[in-house]
Amino acid sequence: MSDPDKSQLTETEIRTRYITPALSTAGWPLTSLREEYYYFSAGRIQVVGKKGVRKKPKKVDYLLEWRPNLPIAVVEAKDNNHEPGDGMQQAIEYAEQLDVPSVFTSNGDSFVWHDRTGSRPDVEVEIPLDAFPSPDDLYALYKQWKGIEDADEPVIAGQFHDDGSGRRPRYYQRIAVNRTLEAIAKGQRRLLLVMATGTGKTYTAAQIIWRFMESFRAINPGKGQARVLFLADRNILIDQTMMNDFAMFKGRMAKLSASRGTISKVANAEDPDGGGSKVVDKSFELYLSLYQAVTGTEEIDNVYKQFSPDFFDLIIVDECHRGSAREDSAWRGILEYFGSATQLGMTATPKETKTVSNIDYFGDPLYTYSLKQGIDDGFLAPYKVIRTALDVDTFGWRPEEGQVDDAGNLIPDRHYTEEDIDDSIVFPERDKRVAERITEYLKSADRYAKVIVFCQDIPHANRMRRILANLNADEVRKDSRYVMQITGDDQQGKQELDNFIDPEMPYPVIATTSKLLATGVDAQTCKLIVLNSRVESMTDFKQMIGRGARVRTDYDKWFFVIMDFKNVTKLFADEGFDGDPVKVYELPPDGHMSDAIDELDDVDETASEGEDDEGPEQWVERPGARNVRRKRIVVSGQAVTIIGEQVQMLGTDGKPLTSSLKEFVRSGLLERYPTADDFVSAWLAADQRSALLDELVDAGIPLEDLAEQSGLALDPFDMALDVAYERQPIERRQRAAAVHANGYLGKYQGQMRSVLEALLGKYVESGVRSVEDIAVLRVEPFRSMGGPMELIRLFGTREAYFKAVHDLEQQLYQEAQ
Incomplete structure (x- = not known):
């Protein structure tokens, strides 16, 4: 019979008096009970006007760990006015997200046990308080669920590296590391992890390497130390990694580099430029390298061949959607040469096109943590989308009879579409309209908000830099770096890249680029992404959007804005945007697979050499070629007009709102407050209006955003009365x-x-x-x-x-x- 006093106890008291003692009696030490596990999420960020507000983070009442960072069960508690199984659906959802097989709920009278392993006769069963399973019992179920044999134990039993700061891996990082080690223990040799930009791929890689090295020593006492190769495709990624996430390997790692005429040189963290030795020092455990540093067109450049094919035990390929995804790439040659090593690809955007497949080489992802999940958990920044339509893009353009371009040449008479603009034809007035809109936004929001302007190619980035500099002349006079072109052909711009991504450095503020900033550049405080180029590749789109996904509340970076001039954000509606990648193989019309190469892989901006791009002949990027000169039609004086603009917000389900924000807010208000009197009464009765506004945001009614979008200085109170109840608003x-x-x-x-x-x-x-x-x-x-x-x-x-x-x-x- 239920204790009559239990009905008067709070949930916390039920946990303290009944549930925790029951777990202790079953053999669970207090050190294994993570009570009120708030590390589950950070709390989704809601955009409120120009500010960000965090919702309450998700938590589980108990996370039961076999050892630190290896949870095997969750327990949800309710007060005694609930049934023992109440809250089970929420608990199962948490268990699925946390990757644990055993789920329990309790009201202090008994437990209800939901078994996800499929090894028990009943999926769900009620058990007495004194019958809670022991740690050994639940771990045995976990091993069975994961397919872990006793012989695999030494590989998966390692501990995460502890740097003494108290930092613990986030739940999804822990899952990624554990699944990788479990797969290695089972003998898998080609592995893939998909983690959204800004979710800590290099930290996850560091923990995988640490665990791999520790387990390697345990199971290979006679073989010595494990050898690991970490490959990336940007020098800045290697240097940042060595100084930050890989600092735990100080003294045990080296950086491989090469130059023509020299076989190689090795650098360590204390001497990043290396000593210039011509023979690779093979005494290190961890080597970090650019693909380009160990391969070349001549055999002498192939530094990796100084190592025997079985030298490395583990190879991690960062940003593996790049060159290593192509079967015929020189970079793939490294992986095939070290074919006996376990190879792990890591990317935010697995490439699955008609000619390129990560999955074909690395296999299906062991784990995927998407942008949508990151935003929902509050680890990544949400976004607003401002779609701006220009008349020449929307309706196209046709020259008048006999019209000539800026060079005096007759313009071919045809209908020029959005696909032609900034490719075969250039309208300087269009560039100016775009730059004016960017400048207008910055002046209304924050003149020093970091901005990336993605342009069609390098000449386009140059034009945009010049126009933006003129429109922001007041700031450029203070510091010429206010606007910078950061492309592969511009040495000055590349030298400012570190300053652009450093939150402490105010300049550069606006960076115009083509593709150099699309991948791997950790621009943590970037608040505005401008899409001013055609983007048809989902991989490119995800990479570009990812530049704004970091959250840095210490720098007032809660969300970011996407300003779209090319209708690129239509890709948000593509079912593949946050879904699992699907392999696609299809010959192009000419039947030559090698011709259908994604341009991002083949354009080497770092090797491009820019020239004066004035006039109709300009340097443009082309797949598989450098510095290709081609004719462009430049038509100055052609009026270009902004004909419409749409602002999209993320709804409570994490998807952009498909209806207008005004209609969305109106329907939400009327559902919650059927009459104006109902709303006014709630507003006047609130102890704090900000708390009521937060409550409305949680319910998917962003009044402040609508007020901001209206362009009027209206109180949210008046915005509500106007949009939902047709009452005349009063300005603040x-x-x-x-x-x-x-x-x-x-x-x-x-x-x-x-x-x-x-x-x-x-x-x-x-x-x-x-x-x-x-x-x-x-x-x-x-x-x-x-x-x-x-x-x-x-x-x-x-x-x-x-x-x-x-x-x-x-x-x-x-x-x-």
């Missing part, structure tokens, strides 16, 4: 003026009145949230009046200050009361 300045006019502030004197007047000013400037946020007291004009605590003490107590703020807000909405 009018509401503030009414408070001044009604004499309400006369009840306060001296600095108290000055504080409230300044709060009204902040309300007019940025809305009701700023009035309620105590942090506003740290900025001007409050800073000149005194410190936050000093200003609060003017009102007597903290509670009295907030009451005065609340009363001031009530005055703002006096006509609605």
Whole structure:
């Protein structure tokens, strides 16, 4: 019979008095019980106007670990007013996401056990409190579920590296590492991990290498140390990796590099440029290298052949969607030469095209952690999409009879479409319209927000740099690096790449590029991605979008904006955007497989040499070729107009809203508040309007975003009345003026009145949230009046200050009361 007192206990008390003791009695030490496991997620970020607000993070009540970072069961608790099995569906969802097989729920009376292993007669069974399975029992089920044999234990039993900082791998990093080691233990030799940009692939790779090396010593005591090769395709990736995520291997790793006429040289973290030796030092355990550094067109450049084919035990290929994906690439030759090694490909965008397949070589992904999952968990930044339509792109263009281009040549008479623009024909006025829209956005948001402008090719990036510099002349005069072209042919631009991706460095702010910044560049504080080039490859699209996906709340980077001038973001609707890759093999029309090579793999920007691109003859990038000169039609003076713009938001399901934001908000409000009186009553009754606005955001009703999009200085209150209930809105300045006019502030004197007047000013400037946020007291004009605590003490107590703020807000909405 149930304890009659249990019904009065909270869920926390049920856990403390009944569930934890039951787990302890079953043999679970307290060190194995991760109670209220908040590391599950960071809490999804909702975009609220120009700010980001985190939702509550997901958590499980108990995560049961066999050893650190190897969970094997979850337990969800409820108070005793629930049935023992209540919450099971949520618990199963968590278990699936956390990759554990055993799921339990309890209300303090008993447990309900859901077994995902398929090894028990019943999927779900109720068991007494004193019958909870032991750690050995659940680990045996885990091994059976994973197909782990006793002989595999030494490989999977290793511990994650602990640097002493308390950092633990995120749940998806832990799954990626564990699944990789489990696959290696089973004898798999070609492995693939798919992890979205910004989710820590190099940290995951470092932990895999650490665990692999530790287990290798355990199972091969006579063979000595494991040898690992880490391959990447950008020098900056190697250098960053050695200094950051791979710092745990200091003294045990070396960087391979090569130059024509010299066989090789090896560098370590203390001497990254190396000593120039002509023979590879083979005493290190971990070698990091560019593909380009160990292969070349001449045999002397193939440094990797100084190693015997069986030298390496593990090879990790970073960004494996690049050259190694092609069967006939020189880079693939490295992998085939070391064919006996276990080989792991890592990418955010597995390449599956008609000619290129990661899956064909590495196999199906062991684990996929997508952009959508990362955003939902709050580890990656959400995004807004601003689609801007230009008339020449939308309707195309046809020259007038006898019309000539800038070089005086007759323009061929045909209909030029969006595909021709910036490829065979250039409209300087179009470039100017795009640059004006970018500049307008920055001036309304943040002039120092890092921006990447993706252009059609290098000459296009050059044109955009020049126009943006002219439109932002005030900032360029302060520092010429405000706008920089960062492409493979521009040495100055490439030298500024480190500064662009460094959050501490203010310049460059705007980077125009073609493809150099699309992959592997960790631009953590990039807030604006501009798509001003045709993108038909899903791989390219994901890579470009990934440049903005980092979250850096310490630099006020909560979300990013995608400004799309080429309708590239239609790819968000493609079923392959966040789905699993599917192998596709199909000969192109000419029947030559080698001709259908994805351009991203073959264009080597780092080797391009730019020339003056004035006039109709310009350097352009072409697959498999460098510095190809071709004719372009340049038509100056052709008027180009922005004919429409659409702003898309992410809905509560993580997908861009398909209906207009106005209709989306309207339907949400009417469902929640059927009448205007219902909404007004809820607004006036709220202790804090910001809390109500957060609640509406959680419900998928982003009022502040709609108010911002409207272009009017409206309070969310008025935005709601206007869009849902057809009431005439009042602008914020009018509401503030009414408070001044009604004499309400006369009840306060001296600095108290000055504080409230300044709060009204902040309300007019940025809305009701700023009035309620105590942090506003740290900025001007409050800073000149005194410190936050000093200003609060003017009102007597903290509670009295907030009451005065609340009363001031009530005055703002006096006509609605």
